[in-house]
Amino acid sequence: MTRGGREKDRTTTERRCIVTGEVGGTAGLIRFVVGPEGVVVPDVAGKLPGRGIWVTARREALATAVKKNLFSRAARQQVTLPPTLVEDVERRLLAQLSERLSLARKAGLAVAGREKVLDWLVKGDAVLLLQASDGSAREKSRLRPPPGEGTHFEVLTASELGLSFGREHVIHAALAAGGLTDLVREDALRLSGVRELDGGIPAGKVRQTK
Structure with a gap:
């Protein structure tokens, strides 16, 4: 939220997808963070502390990020991926x-x-x-x-x-x-x-x- 109590404009804030390399508004992306124990956590609300890792909001892109372990590359450290990560994103x-x-x-x-x-x-x-x-x-x-x-x-x-x-x-x-x-x-x-x-x-x- 901004100081005025309004939601930040998520359509103009731009981030890069770690799968496609495309830059776009965060409204079309899923944010992830690395937890204290090195576990990747979906942050669909965009509020968790930590450096954000962004993936295009498509199941294919999420599956590719998991299969190729692109999260470790983006985080510049070895991370742990829950086996149900894609399903967790959908559920959240x-x-x-x-x-x-x-x-x-x-x-x-x-x-x-x-x-x-x-x-x-x-x-x-x-x-x-x-x-x-x-x-x-x-x-x-x-x-x-x-x-x-x-x-x-x-x-x-x-x-x-x-x-x-x-x-x-x-x-x-x-x-x-x-x-x-x-x-x-x-x-x-x-x-x-x-x-x-x-x-x-x-x-x-x-x-x-x-």
């Missing part, structure tokens, strides 16, 4: 996305259910549409996402999406503009890449709805 991203989505709901920035979501979309209040990855394709197609980039994600299952709304299942959810919504979008983007949905999403790039 999912938990963070769920928590932020729940906070957005409590702040009045998120609604769930077809009728409420449709109402927000028609009124132009919604800037982000989330739909369950395992929901009916026909049902989901009846709702048109907001225009622009990064406005539509199908990265969570109905049960995962439901957890943030205190329900067993949720197929449709919408978010209004706000700081929490920006963070939800960032997490959804990175989780899409790690889960390789629709082939994954390159860092810094999102789907565009016309």
